Amino acid sequence: MPQLTDQGAIDHGAIDRAETDRAGIDPAATDGAEAGPAAPDDHERAGTWMTPEEYGASRAAVWTAAVVLVTDTDGRILVQSVDYRADRMLPGGAVDAGEAPSAAAARELREELGVEGRYPRGLAVDWIPADTPGFPPEMRFPGEILHVYDGGTWTAERIDAVRLPAQEITGIHFAEPADLPALMDAGDARRALSALRARINGPGTALLEDGRPTAPTALDRLGVLRTRRTPLHGPWHPGPVPEQLPVRDHCGWLFGPDGRVLLLIARATGAAHLPPPTAGPATGAVPLGYRRAAQGAHARTAARLTGLPPAADPAYARLLATPEQVRELSDWGPAGADELAAVHAARARLSLPVPTRTPPTELPEDGVCW
Structure with missing residues (x-):
């Protein structure tokens, strides 16, 4: 300097x-x-x-803005319709002169949705270049620094409390993350998905350039949440599947030594899956529970991995993630909380620690031994 x-x-x-x-x-x-x-x-x-x-x-002069990422209990993202453009947006707007970005985020949600709150946790800071398409030349857009704050998960009661102003905001909608590119401007969709992955990754703010992380995590590299999640909303039943009920599929909550579990990500689609219970050598296997569906049961087994063989299918990346991260990457409905509680009970029985939320770790293709 x-x-x-x-x-x-x-x-x-x-x-x-x-x-x-x-x-x-x-x-x-x-x-x-x-x-x-x-x-x-x-x-x-x-x-x-x-x-x-x-x-x-x-010195370079840029605009400053703040938006807030809010999800519902199913992991869908709040987007709003406005009367001055066709595509949808995250709630938020410009930071006024002398205003802190976090204060602007709170003010915008109060003005646009009638919701009071504070949003101290930043999920992402994005640099939007001056040559970004869509800005009229006469606007002389100088570029923008945009802050994305975490608005948390809203319950049905809080959503019902939303009150829209007489003008500007014409409606709100909770969208599946994979649907954002069809609903939003391309840069806005990239930014929202990057911010959602940053929230799932854990503490820490992602630095973005035009919506793309400067230091991509495994979730970013694999494009997680770019395709629609498969809904699995049936009620959770603990214990083994009844003999008269056919098993449609069988997945494992397979724990590593730090309390995290094995997660498969399809490289072609970014879809997240629990692995089969035979994905690696394990001890202490117990039937955890199942979900009932029209075609049969979705069974779950819990066990402790003692190692992981070399990858047999290059179409899938293998990650270690916390059980909460697995749930946030899935669409399990209200019964997801019941399944998560059963998973942690099994972890405790296996004498494994409560895992710390950190970005999911991609495991080497040649396997690991614990």
Whole structure:
């Protein structure tokens, strides 16, 4: 960063005295002597000195905005319709002069949805370049820094409390994450999905450039949530599947030593799946429960992995994730909370720790041994 100075305020006499002191010259001996050379003009200044005016003129000017990412209990994202454009948007808007971005986020939700709240946790900060399509030339769009805040998960009661203003906001809708590119501007959809993945990853704010993370995580690299999740909303039943009920599919909650579980991600679609219970050598296997469906039961087994063989199917990436992250990547309806409680009860029986939420870790294709 250049050094700042007000050239007219420089005390050249003080500089001369300092130079005299360093040279060991008695100031009295110089009384009446010929004055030294004049101070250099501005164009002769050495180094990177700049006046405040020069420095201010050299800085980039950008707009600032703040939006809020809100989900419902099924993991769908709140988007709103407005009266001035066709595509949908996250709630939020421009940061006023002298206003903090988090304060702007709270103000915008109060004005647009009639909801009071504070949103201190940032999910993402996005740099939107000046040449982004869609801005009229006469607007002279200089680029924008956009903050995405976490609005949390809203219950049905809080959603019912939304009150729209008389103009601007014409409606709200909760959208499946994979549907955002069809509903929103392309950059807005990229930003919303990146922010949602950042929320699932855990603490920490994602830095984005035009909606794309500068340091992509496994969820970003694999494009998780870019295709619709398969809904599985049947009620949860603990224990083994009854003999008279056919098993439609059988998946495993397979724990690693840190309490996280194995998760498969289809590389072609980004879809998340629990693995089969035979995905690796395991101990302590127990029937965890099942979900009833029209075609039969979706069975679940819990076990502790002792290792993982080399990947047999290159179409899938293998990750370790917390049980909560698995649920957030799935569409399980209200009974998802019951299944999650059963998973943690099984983890405790296996004497495994409560896992810390960190970004899901992709496991090596050549396998691991614990």
